[in-house]
Amino acid sequence: MKALILVCDCAGAAALVWLLNTVALIQFRRAKGAHWTERARALYPARVVATLSIWILPVDLALAQQLASPGLAPHWVLAGLTAWVGAVAGTYPFDREVLPWLAPRAWLRNVLTSWLIRFALWFVLVGVIVLMPAELDWRGGLLAALFVGLFVAWCWGGFLWVGRQLGLLRAAPERLRRIVADVAGRMGIPVRGVWLLEYPRSFAFALPYTGDLAFSGRLLERLPDDEVAAICAHELGHLAESKLIVGTRVFADLAWLVPWLFLKPASHAFDAVGIGAIALGSLFTLFGARWFSRHLERRADRAAHTSGGEAGTYARALARLYEDNLIPAVLPSRGRTHPDLYDRLLAVGVQPDFPRPTAPSSNTVHGVLLCVLLGILAVLTLNRLYP
Numbered sequence: 001m002k003a004l005i006l007v008c009d010c011a012g013a014a015a016l017v018w019l020l021n022t023v024a025l026i027q028f029r030r031a032k033g034a035h036w037t038e039r040a041r042a043l044y045p046a047r048v049v050a051t052l053s054i055w056i057l058p059v060d061l062a063l064a065q066q067l068a069s070p071g072l073a074p075h076w077v078l079a080g081l082t083a084w085v086g087a088v089a090g091t092y093p094f095d096r097e098v099l100p101w102l103a104p105r106a107w108l109r110n111v112l113t114s115w116l117i118r119f120a121l122w123f124v125l126v127g128v129i130v131l132m133p134a135e136l137d138w139r140g141g142l143l144a145a146l147f148v149g150l151f152v153a154w155c156w157g158g159f160l161w162v163g164r165q166l167g168l169l170r171a172a173p174e175r176l177r178r179i180v181a182d183v184a185g186r187m188g189i190p191v192r193g194v195w196l197l198e199y200p201r202s203f204a205f206a207l208p209y210t211g212d213l214a215f216s217g218r219l220l221e222r223l224p225d226d227e228v229a230a231i232c233a234h235e236l237g238h239l240a241e242s243k244l245i246v247g248t249r250v251f252a253d254l255a256w257l258v259p260w261l262f263l264k265p266a267s268h269a270f271d272a273v274g275i276g277a278i279a280l281g282s283l284f285t286l287f288g289a290r291w292f293s294r295h296l297e298r299r300a301d302r303a304a305h306t307s308g309g310e311a312g313t314y315a316r317a318l319a320r321l322y323e324d325n326l327i328p329a330v331l332p333s334r335g336r337t338h339p340d341l342y343d344r345l346l347a348v349g350v351q352p353d354f355p356r357p358t359a360p361s362s363n364t365v366h367g368v369l370l371c372v373l374l375g376i377l378a379v380l381t382l383n384r385l386y387p
């Protein structure tokens with residue numbers, strides 16, 4: 001009976017996610033034929049709810065069946081996990097509609113590798129939180145040091161190693177290596193390695209810790225050589241960051257993660273005040289880290305703008321990336337790692353050929369409903385556990 005319920009959880013979550021995403025995409029479909037900035041605006045709330053439902057819907061389902069029939073329902077963790085698998089599978093039609101070039105095998109590969117990397121990181125974080133003693137002693141210090149050590153190892157080579165083992169990063173093709181060598185030579189910035197990234201969107205990133213660059217195959221397909229060179233100049237701007245800046249990047253990331261490691265001792269010593277202090281401190285440092293990141297992005301944009309390529313090439317490349325990925329030219333909140341495209345174009349002296357769009361909304365009716373339902377179910381569950 002329990003196995004049958006689990007199968008229903010998986011299939012039910014997949015069907016519900018598909019239904020929610022189909023409704024959320026109505027605005028996006030209506031915007032077909034409109035300017036890309038309008039289509040990106042229409043897509044944004046659907047994207048938010050698609051991400052949200054992968055997380056909230058399985059919890060809603062697991063809690064609801066536990067409340068409805070505690071004797072009959074499978075363990076809530078098992079039910080949540082099965083529903084989560086269904087929810088992830090249910091996003092396939094959504095991804096296919098937004099990225100029509102994405103083949104089923106590439107989709108599956110992308111889903112598996114990206115979740116594997118994320119889970120590996122959370123597994124360590126949650127593991128340390130669980131193992132942390134309630135009263136701080138040398139074991140607590142050792143666990144925190146272990147977490148910091150692993151994080152540093154992840155930045156300095158660990159991510160590259162895992163990416164290569166998973167087939168996410170492969171040797172760069174000749175065209176890319178030639179472009180990178182040209183721009184790096186012109187800017188006088190050494191590059192340690194160039195990688196081809198297996199990723200369905202137009203995307204490039206730098207690893208300032210190791211001096212490596214990665215470009216997605218989609219970016220190389222979509223952009224002509226001069227625009228790839230302009231994006232490369234931006235990424236080289238990150239590789240030129242000083243040791244102090246690279247150290248601050250790592251410190252800023254650790255500063256909002258590490259407080260959570262002490263969740264158990266803090267709640268043991270100070271109850272809810274301890275948990276609140278950790279949440280507040282973490283949020284504060286996260287916003288600080290994001291502000292620092294935006295500052296570095298502007299710097300890298302300036303490096304790309306003045307790297308010696310033809311004027312306007314970088315702006316064109318940047319706009320093409322946002323258009324291909326359908327990222328709104330202006331986004332809602334301020335706590336982001338990158339400035340808005342509209343401001344980035346103005347900052348490199350290019351007046352966009354479209355008026356400044358208003359930021360899209362992050363909320364949808366069904367997204368709010370999912371969250372409200374979660375709140376109600378959580379209160380009912382707590383009420384049952386602690387009558």
Ligand SMILES: [Zn+2]
Pocket residue numbers: 234235238297300
């Ligand atoms: Zn950047």
